[in-house]
Amino acid sequence: MKTALITGANKSIGYEAARQLLQHGYYVYLGSRDWQRGQQAVSQLQSEGFSQVEPLQIDVTDSASITAARQTLGQKTSVLDVLINNAGILGGMSQPALTASIGMIKEVFETNLFGVIEVTQAFIDLLQQSPAPRIVNVTSGLGSLTLHNDPSWPYYPVKGAAYQPSKAALNAYTIMLAYELRDTPFKVNAVDPGYTATDFNHHSGPGSVADAAARLVKAAMLGPDGLTSQFFSDDNAPETGISPW
Known part of the structure; x- marks a missing residue:
């Protein structure tokens, strides 16, 4: 039986990804910062x-x-087959480059980048025991530097000094990690779940949680090719x- 760990999975997209992996026969460790909320999520499943x-x-x-x-x-x-680095925060709603709080920016990076790196490094030995390990770093479409510099992109005006750079940095780390693991069975990818209606964005997104989670699960279940x-x-x-990128 394959095993998976999902961080920040007590609600929303992470929770739904857990459900979908369970439907595919995985054993899921549902990561949650708050123990009680994690237990409640597991009880619901x-x-x-x-x-x-x-x-x-x-x-x-x-x-x-x-x-x-x-x-x-x-x-x-002794074996972990899938790690989905899903935990993330948005930070303050206003993030102007000239006046955004350095403390807020650091807080966002602590979760969205440094947290991913530290979790990956901590669990890499268990992943290396899997014959087909998968690492999915949950990013955002807003992490694309190329598109952020394209005035024709629909989200071109959606700029921020904390969240967007944190996801761009996460994307860069994903490339570096994938390169380091290039000659192994690992598949390491950054996945944008899409603009989804969640608490994260006050349910302003048009996408469904089910569709968003399916994108993560698809990357988590990639075949050898x-x-x-x-x-x-x-x-x-x-x-x-x-x-x-």
């Missing part, structure tokens, strides 16, 4: 008939929490599904 799921407390901005989560997971399994070191985004590139 179990009430739907899914038994192969359990909570894992992990705060991606807390090194001690990450270490504890790795130790806990290591006591339960699947692509690696890609920026998958159906929103940015509806024809090819691969966004410019």
Whole structure:
């Protein structure tokens, strides 16, 4: 049975990705910063008939929490097949480049970039035991530097000094990680779930949580001939599904 860890999975897209992986027969460790909320999410999934799921407390901005989560997971399994780095924050709604709070920018990067790096490094040994390991870094279409410099792009005016740069940096880390793992069975990709109606954006997005999660799950289940070191985004590139960086 394949195993998966999803961070920030007690609600929204991460939670739905857990459900979809469970439907595909995976054993899912549902990562949540808050233990109680993680348990509540697992209880809900179990009430739907899914038994192969359990909570894992992990705060991606807390090194001690990450270490504890790795130790806990290591006591339960010696192999991790999928890591979905889903936990992320938006930061303040106003992020002008000249006046955005440095503290707020650092807070966003702590979760969206440094948290991903530290979690990946902590769990890489378990992933290396899998015959077909997959790492999915949940990014945003707003992380495309190419499109941010294109006035014809529909989201061209949507600029910010914290969230967008954090996702652009995450994309860059994804490329570096994929390169380092290029001669192994790993598939490492950045996936844009799309502009989705969630608490994250006050339910302003037009996309559904189910469709967004399906994009993550698709990358998590790539076969041996699947692509690696890609920026998958159906929103940015509806024809090819691969966004410019």
